[in-house]
Amino acid sequence: DTGVSQDPRHKITKRGQNVTFRCDPISEHNRLYWYRQTLGQGPEFLTYFQNEAQLEKSRLLSDRFSAERPKGSFSTLEIQRTEQGDSAMYLCASSDDRGNQPQHFGDGTRLSIL
């Protein structure tokens, strides 16, 4: 059990570019979550997966955002045509699927839009 890992740790890109982040959850965890955290705020829920099925998406997730978990293991979060307001820390978490379990978080990917 190496914990939840996210890649990259930091991403700097120009406005209008596409970016993709990867999350590898704890191997035995079936649930995977994505959050966005801006300075001075708590994590904001974006979406979550049960195995490969995306079961819920927040209204925060505009059509420029897409998340996948094709084989029920790792997940990717893509942001197309990035905007200044997308600058944030993107957090991934995983949990097992026995009821409402605590989530284990990765270190996050910090996105900076120039």
Add this chain to the structure above:
Amino acid sequence: AQKVTQAQTEISVVEKEDVTLDCVYETRDTTYYLFWYKQPPSGELVFLIRRNSFDEQNEISGRYSWNFQKSTSSFNFTITASQVVDSAVYFCALSEDTGGFKTIFGAGTRLFVKA
């Protein structure tokens, strides 16, 4: 709708003082879960405790204790004899059983413990 309010933005204490972090929540569900997480300067959120809505028993874990009161919709967190290593941002969170396991976090309370 779910909502978590942590009214204290920042708290500063001197080492060995006791400190209480407040959390007030709103939910229409009768079955829900409350959590506390710690985010140290290194950044990774660390789970501290989970409570379900049917268990109002207070809990103590070392220097940490939690007071859950449904009557006031509060789930407060007390650190006894604070230490410098307790300096972090602490988040209270709520997850409804009918909410598909979506978790709503408060804005967090930043705790500074000075030596």
